Amino acid sequence: MTLNLCILTPNRIVLDSEVKEIILSTNSGQIGVLPNHAPIATAIDTGILRIRLNDQWLTIALMGGFARMDNNEITILVNDAEKGSDIDPQEVQQALEIAEANLRKAEGKIQIIEANLALRQARTRVEAINAIS
Amino acid sequence: MALAALRREGRRFAPMISPRPITALRSSPLAPSLEDEGPIGVRYISTQVVRNRMKSVKNIQKITKAMKMVAASKLRAIQTKAENSRGLWQPFTALLGDLPSADVKKNVVVTISSDKGLCGGINSTSVKISKGLHKLNSGPEKETKYVILGEKAKAQLIRDSKKDIELIITELQKNPLNYTQVSVLADEILKNVEYDALRIVFNKFHSVVSFVPTVSTVLSPEIVEREAESGGKLGDLDSYEVEGGETKGEILQNLAEFQFSCVMFNAVLENACSEQGARMSAMDSSSRNAGDMLDRLTLTYNRTRQASITTELIEIISGASALEG
Numbered sequence: 203m204t205l206n207l208c209i210l211t212p213n214r215i216v217l218d219s220e221v222k223e224i225i226l227s228t229n230s231g232q233i234g235v236l237p238n239h240a241p242i243a244t245a246i247d248t249g250i251l252r253i254r255l256n257d258q259w260l261t262i263a264l265m266g267g268f269a270r271m272d273n274n275e276i277t278i279l280v281n282d283a284e285k286g287s288d289i290d291p292q293e294v295q296q297a298l299e300i301a302e303a304n305l306r307k308a309e310g311k312i313q314i315i316e317a318n319l320a321l322r323q324a325r326t327r328v329e330a331i332n333a334i335s
Numbered sequence: 336m337a338l339a340a341l342r343r344e345g346r347r348f349a350p351m352i353s354p355r356p357i358t359a360l361r362s363s364p365l366a367p368s369l370e371d372e373g374p375i376g377v378r379y380i381s382t383q384v385v386r387n388r389m390k391s392v393k394n395i396q397k398i399t400k401a402m403k404m405v406a407a408s409k410l411r412a413i414q415t416k417a418e419n420s421r422g423l424w425q426p427f428t429a430l431l432g433d434l435p436s437a438d439v440k441k442n443v444v445v446t447i448s449s450d451k452g453l454c455g456g457i458n459s460t461s462v463k464i465s466k467g468l469h470k471l472n473s474g475p476e477k478e479t480k481y482v483i484l485g486e487k488a489k490a491q492l493i494r495d496s497k498k499d500i501e502l503i504i505t506e507l508q509k510n511p512l513n514y515t516q517v518s519v520l521a522d523e524i525l526k527n528v529e530y531d532a533l534r535i536v537f538n539k540f541h542s543v544v545s546f547v548p549t550v551s552t553v554l555s556p557e558i559v560e561r562e563a564e565s566g567g568k569l570g571d572l573d574s575y576e577v578e579g580g581e582t583k584g585e586i587l588q589n590l591a592e593f594q595f596s597c598v599m600f601n602a603v604l605e606n607a608c609s610e611q612g613a614r615m616s617a618m619d620s621s622s623r624n625a626g627d628m629l630d631r632l633t634l635t636y637n638r639t640r641q642a643s644i645t646t647e648l649i650e651i652i653s654g655a656s657a658l659e660g
Contacts, residue, residue, distance in 0.1 A: 277426040
């Protein structure tokens with residue numbers, strides 16, 4: 203029994219394959235989904251998604267969205283998604299540092315919120331790389 | 336036009352002194368004001384005038400051909416993006432359904448149109464449908480408001496429905512369309528407009544020659560709850576366990592907002608594709624028309640040229656024979 207996983211972003215389809223198990227982080231914690239799960243609709247926070255296919259774990263960084271599970275078909279709709287293998291470690295480190303610097307410089311509510319968001323996204327991507335290696 | 340023809344008919348039978356280029360009379364592309372009156376009612380159209388006209392028609396043809404190519408290349412660029420974004424709103428429709436028949440009190444019609452003209456009839460069809468929706472949904476308890484994207488719809492709707500317009504947004508395509516920009520826009524609309532149902536009117540791009548005006552409906556979370564409880568298509572929604580937040584209502588709210596921005600993104604891209612496709616076909620038919628016009632003008636030019644040569648010859652010969660005899 204496998205799950206049909208589909209990860210969609212506004213610009214492209216990131217993943218469309220069969221997997222054995224997924225662990226995704228929602229706003230209220232992490233949930234693991236195995237085949238024959240009850241139908242759920244959840245909101246996903248900015249975080250990493252772990253997929254197990256053939257006893258191998260893959261990580262994907264997700265930037266917030268929704269997931270829906272029905273009859274062994276999972277559809278994940280997110281603002282942006284990056285596979286762990288596609289992320290360049292150095293570039294992400296730099297992005298993380300820039301995001302932290304921006305947060306320190308930020309003034310005004312909107313800028314702080316934006317800087318926080320950017321920081322979380324950069325952290326997620328760093329986590330995604332670290333989780334594989 | 337008819338008066339000019341009558342005038343031409345009258346003069347045809349008057350002086351028979353000089354042969355008149357009868358065929359020139361049938362040349363409709365030229366208005367009577369271009370015809371010269373020579374000595375004793377000789378009527379011929381100056382070749383200079385015809386030549387000027389031919390030059391301008393040829394220039395127009397060049398311009399429309401170039402515009403067609405530009406539209407074709409822009410279409411190619413946007414088409415891949417539009418197709419990629421199509422997969423995004425389908426899960427939403429599968430989960431929440433697209434219910435154009437939902438009976439709601441506050442309707443908001445989001446009309447998407449282009450900023451530039453010369454793109455055929457797509458903007459008029461969108462506006463017509465928006466007006467139709469407005470009429471359909473106006474009544475004792477119901478009301479409909481407009482949110483307008485694009486200059487062309489603004490020009491048409493501002494004339495008769497000015498009081499019903501909530502928000503006008505133009506110059507959407509200044510920067511290449513991307514999701515962040517559209518989601519900011521969607522946020523603006525959701526914040527400023529009260530709605531029970533949002534109906535997005537746009538032209539769906541089926542192929543380079545077919546653009547179908549479509550309406551996508553996004554319902555507010557309260558209406559979704561109401562429809563879900565009453566059963567029918569949305570009845571399955573209740574069977575889903577909703578996690579990831581405090582309450583189901585909060586999730587549904589987020590979901591509705593996300594759905595709106597995804598559907599808007601797709602709608603804006605599809606409309607942009609339709610705009611370029613319509614412009615391609617409009618420019619193509621106008622180049623072809625210009626070509627036809629050029630052919631007719633060339634014939635007129637040749638006839639005029641030959642007629643003036645004939646006139647000159649006859650004058651010379653009659654002059655010479657007068658001298659002799």
